[in-house]
Amino acid sequence: MRTSDKQREGSSAEQRFRDAFERLKLGVPQVLPKGTPVSQNNVAKEAGCDPSALRKSRFPLVVLEIQEWVETHKGEQPPSVRQRLLKKRGKNRDLRETISDLKKQRDAAVGKLADAGLRIVELTERLADAQARLDELQPRAPVLKLSD
Structure with a gap:
C-alpha cells in the first residue's frame, strides 16, 4: 500500500x-x-x-x-445500560438483605412470643396451685347474702 x-x-x-x-x-x-x-x-x-x-x-x-x-457533558449523559443494571442489582441486593433481616427479626419475635405464652401458662398453673394450697390451709369464709 x-x-x-x-x-x-x-x-x-x-x-x-x-x-x-x-x-x-x-x-x-x-x-x-x-x-x-x-x-x-x-x-x-x-x-x-x-x-x-x-x-x-x-x-x-x-x-x-x-x-x-x-x-x-458528564452530568448530562444518562447512565449506561451497564451502570443502570449494576445500580438495580445493588438495589436488589439491598432489598434481599433487608428482607433477610426482617425475617430474622420476625423469627426472633415469634420465638419470644411463644416463650412468653409458655411462661404465662406455667405461671397461671403455679398461681392455681398456690391458690388451692391457700384454700386448704385457710378456708374462705362463706359469703353471707343479705336477704330482702
Missing part, C-alpha cells in the same frame, strides 16, 4: 469516527441503540469498528475531542 493510500484510508476512517461521534452526540446512532452514551469505545462501535481501532496514537484529535466532550 502506498503512503497516499494509507493517508486516504486514515482520513476516511477518521471521518467515519467523526460522523459516528456526531451521531452519538445528537442521539441518533445508526449502529448502536438510541440513548447510548458518548464514549471512545461507543464512537468506534458506531463507526463500525472494533473499539481498539480508535487509538490516541492514530487519531489524537478525534480522541481528544471525544474526551473533552465527555468531560464537559
Whole structure:
C-alpha cells in the first residue's frame, strides 16, 4: 500500500469516527441503540469498528475531542445500560438483605412470643396451685347474702 493510500484510508476512517461521534452526540446512532452514551469505545462501535481501532496514537484529535466532550457533558449523559443494571442489582441486593433481616427479626419475635405464652401458662398453673394450697390451709369464709 502506498503512503497516499494509507493517508486516504486514515482520513476516511477518521471521518467515519467523526460522523459516528456526531451521531452519538445528537442521539441518533445508526449502529448502536438510541440513548447510548458518548464514549471512545461507543464512537468506534458506531463507526463500525472494533473499539481498539480508535487509538490516541492514530487519531489524537478525534480522541481528544471525544474526551473533552465527555468531560464537559458528564452530568448530562444518562447512565449506561451497564451502570443502570449494576445500580438495580445493588438495589436488589439491598432489598434481599433487608428482607433477610426482617425475617430474622420476625423469627426472633415469634420465638419470644411463644416463650412468653409458655411462661404465662406455667405461671397461671403455679398461681392455681398456690391458690388451692391457700384454700386448704385457710378456708374462705362463706359469703353471707343479705336477704330482702
